[in-house]
Structures are given as structure tokens and as C-alpha cells.
Amino acid sequence: MKKLIVAEKPSVGRDIARVLGVKQQGDGYLYGEEYVVTWAVGHLVSLCEPGECEDRWKKWSMLDLPMLPQRIPLKVLPATRSQFATVKKLMNSAKIDSIICATDSAREGELIFRYIYQMAGCQKPVERLWISSMTDAAIRQGFEALKPASAYDALYESARCRSEADWLVGMNASRAFSLKYDAHLSIGRVQTPTLNLIVRRDREIESFVPQDYWEVRANFGDYEGLWINPSPRPADEGEKKDDKKSPETRVYDKETAEQVKNAVKGRPARVAESTCERKRFSPPQLFDLTSLQREANRKFGFSADKTLKLAQALYETHKLVTYPRTDSRYLPDDMRPKVKKTLGLLPEPYAAMVRAEQADLDAYSKRYYDNSKISDHHAIVPTDKRANLNGLQPDEKKLYDLIVRRLIAIHYPDYVCENAKIITQVDEHRFKSLGTMPVEEGWHAVYGADKSESREPPLPKLSVGDERRVEKVAVKASKTKAPQAHTDASILNLMENAGRDIEDEALREQMKSSGLGTPATRAAIIERLIQVGYAKRSGKHIVSTQKGRQLIDVVPAQISSAVTTGKWEKALAEMASFHEASARTAKSQRFMSGIRRFSEFLVDAARNAPVTVQFEKEAFRPAQKPASGGRRKTAANPKK
Numbered sequence: 001m002k003k004l005i006v007a008e009k010p011s012v013g014r015d016i017a018r019v020l021g022v023k024q025q026g027d028g029y030l031y032g033e034e035y036v037v038t039w040a041v042g043h044l045v046s047l048c049e050p051g052e053c054e055d056r057w058k059k060w061s062m063l064d065l066p067m068l069p070q071r072i073p074l075k076v077l078p079a080t081r082s083q084f085a086t087v088k089k090l091m092n093s094a095k096i097d098s099i100i101c102a103t104d105s106a107r108e109g110e111l112i113f114r115y116i117y118q119m120a121g122c123q124k125p126v127e128r129l130w131i132s133s134m135t136d137a138a139i140r141q142g143f144e145a146l147k148p149a150s151a152y153d154a155l156y157e158s159a160r161c162r163s164e165a166d167w168l169v170g171m172n173a174s175r176a177f178s179l180k181y182d183a184h185l186s187i188g189r190v191q192t193p194t195l196n197l198i199v200r201r202d203r204e205i206e207s208f209v210p211q212d213y214w215e216v217r218a219n220f221g222d223y224e225g226l227w228i229n230p231s232p233r234p235a236d237e238g239e240k241k242d243d244k245k246s247p248e249t250r251v252y253d254k255e256t257a258e259q260v261k262n263a264v265k266g267r268p269a270r271v272a273e274s275t276c277e278r279k280r281f282s283p284p285q286l287f288d289l290t291s292l293q294r295e296a297n298r299k300f301g302f303s304a305d306k307t308l309k310l311a312q313a314l315y316e317t318h319k320l321v322t323y324p325r326t327d328s329r330y331l332p333d334d335m336r337p338k339v340k341k342t343l344g345l346l347p348e349p350y351a352a353m354v355r356a357e358q359a360d361l362d363a364y365s366k367r368y369y370d371n372s373k374i375s376d377h378h379a380i381v382p383t384d385k386r387a388n389l390n391g392l393q394p395d396e397k398k399l400y401d402l403i404v405r406r407l408i409a410i411h412y413p414d415y416v417c418e419n420a421k422i423i424t425q426v427d428e429h430r431f432k433s434l435g436t437m438p439v440e441e442g443w444h445a446v447y448g449a450d451k452s453e454s455r456e457p458p459l460p461k462l463s464v465g466d467e468r469r470v471e472k473v474a475v476k477a478s479k480t481k482a483p484q485a486h487t488d489a490s491i492l493n494l495m496e497n498a499g500r501d502i503e504d505e506a507l508r509e510q511m512k513s514s515g516l517g518t519p520a521t522r523a524a525i526i527e528r529l530i531q532v533g534y535a536k537r538s539g540k541h542i543v544s545t546q547k548g549r550q551l552i553d554v555v556p557a558q559i560s561s562a563v564t565t566g567k568w569e570k571a572l573a574e575m576a577s578f579h580e581a582s583a584r585t586a587k588s589q590r591f592m593s594g595i596r597r598f599s600e601f602l603v604d605a606a607r608n609a610p611v612t613v614q615f616e617k618e619a620f621r622p623a624q625k626p627a628s629g630g631r632r633k634t635a636a637n638p639k640k
Contacts, residue, residue: 001095001096001097002031002033002034002035002036002095002096002097003034003035003036003096003097003098003099003100004035004036004037004038004090004091004093004096004098004099004100005017005020005035005036005037005038005099005100005102005129006038006039006040006087006091006099006100006101006102006103006113006116007037007038007039007040007102007103008039008040008042008102008103008104008109008112008113009039009040009041009042009316010039010041011316011317012039012102012134012316013029013030013037013038013039013102014030014037015134015139015316015319016037016102016139017030017032017035017037019136019139019140020032020034020035020037020139020143022034022035022036022037027086028082028083028086028087029086029090036090036095036096038086038087038090039083039087040080040083040087040103040112040113040116041080041083042080042112043077043080043112043115044076044077044080044083044084044087044112044115044116044119045074045075045076045077045084045112045115045116045118045119046074046075046077046115047072047073047074047075047163047164047167048072048073048074048075049075050067050171050175052073052075053067053069053072053073054067054069060175060178060179061179062176062179062180062603062606062607065172065175065176065603065607066172066176066599066600066602066603067168067171067172067175068168068172068596068599068600072164072167074115074118074119075119076119084116084119084120087116087120088116088119088120088121088122091117091120091122091124092120092121092122096124097124098124098125098126098127099117099122099124099125099126099127100126100127100128100129100146101113101117101126101127101128101129101149102129104323104325105129105130105131105132105323105376105377106323106325106376106377106520107155107158107159107162107376107518107520107576108159108520110152110155110156110159111156111159111160111162111163114156114159114160125148125149126148126149127146127147127148127149128146128147128148128149128151128152129142129143129146130142130145130147130152131323132322132323132326132377132378133315133319133322133323133383134315134316134319134383135319135383135384135385136319137384138383153581153584154575154576154577154578154579154584155376155576157575157576157578157584157585157588158572158573158575158576160588161572161575161588161591161592161595162572164592164595165189165568165591165592165595166188166189166190168595168596168599169187169188169189169559169595169598169599169602170186170187170188170189172599172602172603173187173188173555173559173599173602173603173606174186174187174188176602176603176605176606176607177551177554177555177606179606180606180607180609180611181554181611181613181614181615182615183615183616183617185551185615186528186532186534187551187555187559187602188528189559189564189565189568190516190517190521190525190565191525191528191529191534192551192552192555192559192560193498193516193559193560193561193562193564193565194491194495194516194517194525194526194529195529195534195535195544195548195551195552195560196552196560196561196562197486197491197494197495197562198486198491198529198535198542198543198544198548199544199548199549199552201483201485201486202485202543202544202549203549204482204483205482205483205485208482208483210479210480210481210482211252211479211480212252212254212477212478212479213250213251213252213477213478213479213480214250214251214252214253214254214257214475214476214477214478215227215249215250215251215257215475215476215478216251216257216260216261216264216473216474216475217473217474217475217476218264218269218424218426218431218470218472218473219470219471219472219473220269220424220468220469220470220471221468221469221471222460222468223422223433223435223459223460223462224433225422225424225431225432225433226249226431226432226433227249227251227257227260227264227429227430227431228248228249228423228430228431228432229248229249229250229251232247232248232249232250233247233250233252248432249432254475254477257475258475260429261473261474261475263427263429264426264427264429264470264473265470265473266469266470267426267427267469267470268426268467268468268469268470269424269425269426269431269467269468269469269470270424270425270426270465270466270467270468271422271423271424271425271462271463271464271465271466271467271468272423272424272425272430272464273421273422273423273464274420274421274422274423274462274463274464274466275420275421276418276419276420276421277418277419277421278416278417278418278419278439279416279417279418279419280414280415280416281414281415281416281417281442282365282367282414283409283410283412283414283415283442283443284406284409285329285330285367285368285379286329286330286331286368286379286380286381286406286407286410287329287379287380287402287403287406288326288327288328288329288379288380288519289308289311289324289325289326289327289380289519289520290327290492290493290495290496290519290522291329292307292311292324292380292399292402292403293307293308293488293489293492293522293523294488294489294492294493295402295489296310296398296399296402297487297488297489297492298487298489299402300395300398301540302395302399302488303488303523303526303527304488304491304492304522304523304526305523305524305526305527306395307399307523308324308325308523310395310396310399311324311380311399312324313396314392314396314399314400314403318385318387318391318392318396319383319385320382320383320385320387320400321380321381321382321383321400321403322377322378322379322380322381322382322383323377323380324380325377325518325519325520326376326377326378326379326380326519327375327377327518327519328373328374328375328377328378328379329373329379330368330369330370330373330374330378330379331368331369331374331378331379331381332369332371332374332378333369333370333371335369335378336362336364336369338384339381339407340361340362341384342381342382342383342384342407343361343407343408343411344361345384345385345386346382346387346404346408347386347387347388347389350404350405350408353405353408353445353446354408354411356445358412358413358442358445359408359411359412360411360412360413361411363410363411363412365410367410368410375576375577380403381403381407382400382403382404382407387400405446405447408446409443409446409447410443412442412443412445412446413440413442413443414440414442414443415438415440415441415442415443415444416438416439416440416442417436417437417438417439418436418437418439419434419435419436419456420433420434420435420436420437420458420459421433421434422434422435422459422462424468426470433459434456434459435456435457435458435459436456436457436458437458437459484541485538485541485542485543486541486542486543487540487541487542488526488542491526491542492522492526494516494562495515495516495517495522495525495562496515496516496522497515498515498516498562498563498565498566515566515569516562516565516566516569517565517569518569526542529542529548530542533545533547533548534547534548534551535548546616547615547616550613550615553612553613554609554612554613555605556601556602556605558598558601558602559602568591568595571587571591572591574587575587575588575591
């Protein structure tokens with residue numbers, strides 16, 4: 001008798017087969033004496049379309065809404081029907097006595113396998129392979145530590161509820177609002193609040209009225225200072241978000257600025273305050289997927305989707321980084337020896353950084369190693385496979401460089417600098433000067449010229465009472481700046497931190513550790529908004545279209561609210577941690593009851609809405625399936 005291993009993708013299945021010595025080629029599988037290895041091609045099975053659940057739902061009609069089936073049946077996807085037939089046949093073969101689930105070690109991977117297993121009608125015992133790296137050693141270790149599938153029942157329950165919630169909300173809301181406004185409108189529990197974030201920012205920019213202001217800059221010979229306005233105007237929202245200059249040095253009428261300039265020109269000056277504060281900055285935390293996507297967008301202009309694909313290639317194809325679809329920025333304590341080994345195997349130029357005198361390969365801090373901060377996977381770090389940098393594409397090399405330098409940096413000392421502040425008195429006028437002087441380069445040495453901390457020019461050593469003279473004085477005219485349009489990085493940040501700006505303290509606390517979507521789905525959500533015409537790229541920015549704005553205007557605030565979706569994500573995450581079956585069942589039932597009520601509310605809102613918006617006429621094909629929200633799409637070539 002043999003064991004059947006089911007991977008999520010052909011490339012992963014072949015890697016596992018190679019490590020296990022499974023070499024004989026079958027049609028859609030590999031086999032050997034002990035194991036048979038087959039694979040899905042992403043989603044082989046999905047929830048049925050409404051018309052496949054009930055005949056009356058084949059036609060789009062407001063009278064038939066809401067659609068609330070007690071159970072949403074599964075179906076085999078037509079495009080990959082032949083591969084499903086192969087997997088089903090193997091699962092039920094008399095030569096197979098048990099199965100090993102080797103799909104991606106995450107919520108969606110669990111769902112992919114369980115749906116296939118159910119649709120195949122299989123009842124054989126299942127074990128779970130759970131790995132965070134695709135190196136040969138990690139695969140072998142994973143097979144030595146297989147767990148019964150029941151250990152992941154909570155994860156599956158969370159995944160199932162996510163899938164069905166997306167169906168109920170997306171199908172009902174999309175049909176209801178499409179019918180009401182005679183337009184093909186895609187609405188989802190994650191994509192719609194994400195769109196709202198973009199629309200809100202665009203409207204802030206459009207409504208922003210720039211204000212003229214002036215700054216008075218005095219030169220004292222060996223340093224300069226800006227005049228401090230004794231009656232500064234509070235910063236407006238645009239300035240708070242995007243303008244780094246301090247409003248206290250701004251003058252909002254030119255006459256006052258010119259008066260100050262004439263009053264201090266050539267006058268003696270005296271240092272009234274002189275402080276110097278030593279500051280210490282720890283190395284930045286390791287990457288999870290979202291922070292990696294933000295950094296790659298900031299530094300290289302990569303879209304979130306591009307970064308995910310590059311990271312997946314580094315993980316699956318090159319075996320050079322650990323599992324990328326993670327939400328943790330920490331490592332488990334027992335990984336310290338492995339990290340030390342990994343650092344020792346890095347190629348140049350990284351090897352020189354590891355050998356440097358200031359590098360401490362035994363460095364340890366709870367800032368980076370914390371078992372309590374790890375759920376399914378740890379932070380993204382390089383594997384212990386020796387990298388051939390010449391074998392990487394240029395963009396793959398850039399992303400690998402980010403991940404490697406981040407790991408090296410946590411083994412370097414803190415960056416230490418002195419922040420000086422000088423207040424210079426000229427008669428009754430006061431001028432502020434700021435300066436930064438590096439004291440210990442620390443982990444900044446790993447990044448060379450790419451410093452994470454911005455630096456003010458250094459100031460001379462000055463003491464209270466030191467005297468100077470105003471050598472020059474100038475008035476500079478400027479305008480307040482509107483907020484910047486969103487980028488992939490800023491959208492990802494808002495998606496990850498949904499609800500952090502809520503005024504209600506109790507609700508804000510409840511929203512911690514939740515967000516819009518998951519690290520694995522956020523890039524796809526951004527791309528989906530562009531695909532359906534709600535947003536578009538404009539250079540490095542992402543802006544809303546007229547259609548996207550109109551949609552936000554007509555849907556209820558509850559479906560466009562990040563708070564609503566954040567609460568759902570939090571509930572799903574909690575569900576995945578409930579290991580007691582009865583508690584988990586009660587939690588899932590409460591969650592799905594809430595989703596059903598919400599779906600009814602959305603249909604009623606569409607039915608009773610006044611038609612105040614006219615969408616641009618386009619081909620409205622009700623047979624099309626509206627998007628259902630935050631589902632991760634996985635596609636692969638079966639022959640790959």
C-alpha cells in the first residue's frame with residue numbers, strides 16, 4: 001500500500017517527489033514504491049454559481065434576492081476537470097491507504113485540499129505536511145513531523161467561513177446593485193472598503209485648497225535657523241499627512257515675514273537654548289509579506305502583485321527564501337542556530353557584511369525572536385541554500401537583496417546619533433535650528449547610502465550664551481501641499497492597519513491585529529480594483545475612476561467601511577485558533593448568521609435606494625459572475 005501526497009502546484013509536487021525519490025512518471029502524477037505524488041492546479045474545486053444552486057437564480061431578478069442557501073454546494077472547475085479526475089482516482093484507489101495534504105501551509109491551502117477531498121468523496125485518513133521553506137532539508141524535516149489533519153480543522157473552518165461569506169456578500173450585493181443601476185457592479189467585502197480608501201484620498205486631494213506661506217531663514221555664519229512664529233496656525237489634514245515641515249516656522253502673511261526680516265537683518269544673536277539628545281535606533285524588524293511589498297514599492301516601484309510573484313519565485317523556484325505569504329515579522333527561538341548557518345552560507349557581497357567586526361551572529365532579541373508572535377509561519381528570511389546570484393533575474397535579485405540585508409541588519413548594533421536643537425534669540429525673535437550627527441553607524445552600515453533615518457545637517461557645538469550675528473536673512477515663499485495620491489505601499493499600509501484611526505478606544509482595541517484581507521490576498525484586491533475599472537495606475541500612484549467613485553456613493557457605508565471588514569477578519573482569525581470543536585462550531589455559526597443578516601441588509605439597501613447616480617452605459621451581462629471579495633486566485637499550467 002502507498003501514501004498519496006497532494007501538493008497545490010505541479011512545481012511543488014515535483015520538488016517533493018524529487019526529495020522523496022519518487023521518479024516514475026504518470027499522467028498528472030509521479031509514483032514510486034512508497035509514495036504517489038499528485039497536485040492541484042490552484043483551485044480544482046469551488047463553490048457553485050447561484051444558478052447552479054437553484055434554477056430560479058439563473059436569471060438575475062431583484063425578486064429572487066437575497067440568495068441565502070443553507071449550504072452552498074461545491075463544483076469541479078471545468079478548466080481543470082481532467083486533473084481533478086486524476087486526483088480523485090488516486091485518492092480512491094485501492095492501492096492508496098492514506099493521504100498527505102501538502103498544499104500551501106496557510107488558510108487558503110487548507111481550503112483547496114479539503115474541497116478536493118470532499119468532492120472526491122474520499123474518507124481515507126489524512127496527515128498534514130506543514131513547512132515554511134522549500135529547501136530539501138525543510139521538506140525532509142516536514143515529513144518527519146507530519147500531524148493528523150484534524151490538528152488543522154480550525155484553520156479549515158475559518159477558511160470555509162471566509163469562502164462562504166465572500167459568496168453571500170459578493171453575490172447578493174453585486175446582483176442587487178447591478179440590477180438597481182443597470183450596470184455591471186462588482187462588490188466585495190474586502191475590495192469595496194479598499195476602493196473607499198482610494199476614493200477618500202482622491203477627494204481629499206481635489207478639495208484641498210493650497211495656502212501661501214513664507215519662512216524667514218537667518219544665517220548666523222556657521223549655521224542657519226528658521227524663525228519661530230509665536231502664533232502658528234494649526235496644521236490642516238493635508239499638512240499632517242504629507243508635509244514634513246513644522247507649521248510653527250510658517251508665516252501666513254508676507255508682510256509679517258518681511259517685517260521680521262528687516263527687524264533682524266545684521267542684528268546680534270545669542271544662543272538661548274542648546275540641547276543635544278543621544279538617540280538609539282534598533283535594526284528594523286524582519287519582513288512579513290505586507291511590509292516587504294511596501295518596501296519594494298517604496299524603493300523599486302514594484303506593485304504589490306509583482307512583489308508577491310517575485311517572492312513566490314524565490315520561494316518555489318529558487319528555494320532561496322522562506323514561505324512568503326506570512327503575516328509574522330518574528331522568528332521562533334529554535335531557529336537561531338539555523339539563522340547562524342544561513343548567514344555563514346551567504347555569497348558575496350553579503351559574506352563580507354557577515355564577517356565584519358561589528359556583526360554578532362549570536363545576537364538575540366525578543367524584537368526578532370518571539371514564539372508568541374508566530375501563528376502559521378514566521379518572518380520571511382533567506383534559506384540555508386547557497387545562492388547563485390547570477391541565476392536570478394534582475395528584479396528577483398533586488399527583492400532577495402532586501403530580504404538578506406534585513407536579516408543581516410538584526411545582527412548589527414543599534415544606529416546611534418545625536419540630535420541637536422538650538423534656539424537662537426535675535427532681540428524678541430527666536431530661530432530654531434535642528435541637526436543630526438551620527439555617533440555609531442551600527443546597522444546602517446548594512447545599507448550603505450540607503451539610510452532608513454533622515455538626517456538634518458550637523459550643527460556646530462554651541463552653548464547657551466554663545467554669540468553670533470545675523471549674516472544674511474531671506475524670506476522664502478511656499479504653498480501648503482495636498483496629501484499625496486495613494487501608492488501600492490500606502491494602500492497596503494491602510495489595509496493592514498484598518499481601524500487604527502477609530503476614535504472609540506474600545507473599538508480601536510478590538511480592531512488590533514485585524515485588517516482588510518490577508519497578506520496573501522491584498523495584492524490581488526488592488527489588481528482586482530484596476531481590472532474592474534474602479535481604479536487605475538497613474539505613474540507610481542493608484543487613483544479612482546469615475547465608476548469607482550460612483551460605486552462608493554451608492555453603496556451603504558457598512559460595506560465600504562474598513563471597520564466592518566476588519567471585524568470579520570478578526571473573527572476569522574480567532575476561529576482558526578479555536579481547537580475545541582464545540583466552541584469553534586458556535587463561533588462559526590454566529591459568524592455566518594451575521595453574514596446572512598448583512599447580505600439581507602445589502603439587498604434591502606439596493607432595493608430601496610433612490611437612483612441618484614447614472615453609471616456610464618456598458619455591456620451589462622447578468623450571466624457574469626460578480627467578484628465575491630478577497631479570494632486568492634491561484635493559477636498554474638498543469639504541464640509546468
